Amino acid sequence: MRRRNNSTVTEFILVGFTAIPQLQFVLFILFLTIYIFTITTNVIIIGTVRAERHLHKPMYFFISNFSFLEIWYTTTFIPKMMAGLVTGNKTISVHGCIIQFYFIFAFGATVNFLLAVMSYDRYLAICHPLHYTTIMTSKVSGYLALFAWTAGLFAPLMPAVWISTLYFCGPQNIDHFFCDFAPLLNLSCTDTSLVEVTFFTFAWSIILCCFFFTMVSYIHIISTVLRIQFPFGRQKTFSTCSSHLAVVSIYYGTVIFIYVRPTARTTFHLDKVVSIFYSMVTPLFNPIVYSLRNQEVKKAVQKFCISIKDLVK
Numbered sequence: 001m002r003r004r005n006n007s008t009v010t011e012f013i014l015v016g017f018t019a020i021p022q023l024q025f026v027l028f029i030l031f032l033t034i035y036i037f038t039i040t041t042n043v044i045i046i047g048t049v050r051a052e053r054h055l056h057k058p059m060y061f062f063i064s065n066f067s068f069l070e071i072w073y074t075t076t077f078i079p080k081m082m083a084g085l086v087t088g089n090k091t092i093s094v095h096g097c098i099i100q101f102y103f104i105f106a107f108g109a110t111v112n113f114l115l116a117v118m119s120y121d122r123y124l125a126i127c128h129p130l131h132y133t134t135i136m137t138s139k140v141s142g143y144l145a146l147f148a149w150t151a152g153l154f155a156p157l158m159p160a161v162w163i164s165t166l167y168f169c170g171p172q173n174i175d176h177f178f179c180d181f182a183p184l185l186n187l188s189c190t191d192t193s194l195v196e197v198t199f200f201t202f203a204w205s206i207i208l209c210c211f212f213f214t215m216v217s218y219i220h221i222i223s224t225v226l227r228i229q230f231p232f233g234r235q236k237t238f239s240t241c242s243s244h245l246a247v248v249s250i251y252y253g254t255v256i257f258i259y260v261r262p263t264a265r266t267t268f269h270l271d272k273v274v275s276i277f278y279s280m281v282t283p284l285f286n287p288i289v290y291s292l293r294n295q296e297v298k299k300a301v302q303k304f305c306i307s308i309k310d311l312v313k
């Protein structure tokens with residue numbers, strides 16, 4: 001039974017990783033390194049795509065837009081988590097928590113839509129190369145990105161408003177490193193079954209639709225690539241696509257594990273560890289996989305970094 005008393009909770013405690021107190025500093029350094037590395041590589045990619053005229057193509061526009069998104073996404077929770085690790089003060093106001101919930105899921109949904117858009121872009125380029133330039137104009141790619149962002153920002157609006165009407169009366173501990181849906185809901189003293197069903201239906205439809213769309217695009221891409229006659233061309237296209245596919249698989253594997261389920265669970269230890277993958281590891285590797293494996297981008301990045309160095313001198 002959930003405890004019900006008259007005290008309204010105004011603050012939560014984001015427990016995070018407190019199993020071993022001595023580990024707090026090590027974790028702080030680890031997350032700081034991940035955060036700095038994620039921000040730096042993504043900023044370099046945005047700067048490079050902007051500076052290089054020959055990268056002004058839809059594919060690179062999407063990659064830089066994706067980098068832009070990853071910066072926002074990781075910023076919604078890593079700085080707060082690091083502050084908690086270094087000061088030991090892990091409190092977050094209930095409003096702050098709901099705002100964090102909203103932005104994590106808004107940017108998270110945008111990641112899904114943008115991955116689907118990017119796979120569609122590759123599908124057109126590889127499976128319909130003759131029509132690609134007429135279909136995927138810069139205007140169309142702009143609209144597709146705008147769609148991904150708008151749909152993503154709208155998606156968690158209703159659940160967030162709904163959660164803000166719930167009554168929280170203790171306990172205060174959120175057993176996670178950000179305000180995730182299930183651990184947050186677990187603390188409410190109001191009956192939450194309707195919110196749960198609504199949220200999970202929303203989450204399911206977005207995640208599974210984007211997942212199937214992305215997978216179908218890659219299946220078409222791979223079957224087209226396998227029909228390429230020249231071994232060199234095949235290998236080159238295949239290595240790019242297989243690395244995209246690896247990132248997409250890690251991302252969806254973990255996201256589906258956490259969010260595609262009928263109701264909220266009550267223990268979150270495993271969820272916390274699995275969440276690290278989609279929330280920190282994929283934003284860290286995305287820029288590397290999507291761009292630095294690409295020779296054209298690699299050269300442009302080197303040029304860009306040298307020009308920045310000269311500028312600083």
Ligand SMILES: *[C@@H]1O[C@H](CO)[C@@H](O)[C@H](O)[C@H]1NC(C)=O
Nearest residue numbers: 011087088089090091092093
């Ligand atoms: C912890 O931080 C919150 C603001 O995030 C502040 O209101 C609270 O007083 C702090 N608690 C302690 C013990 O410093």
Ligand SMILES: *[C@@H]1O[C@H](CO)[C@@H](O)[C@H](O)[C@H]1NC(C)=O
Nearest residue numbers: 046064065068142145146149
């Ligand atoms: C990404 O796309 C969104 C929506 O079209 C736009 O607001 C944003 O400025 C773009 N960012 C970059 C870096 O291209």
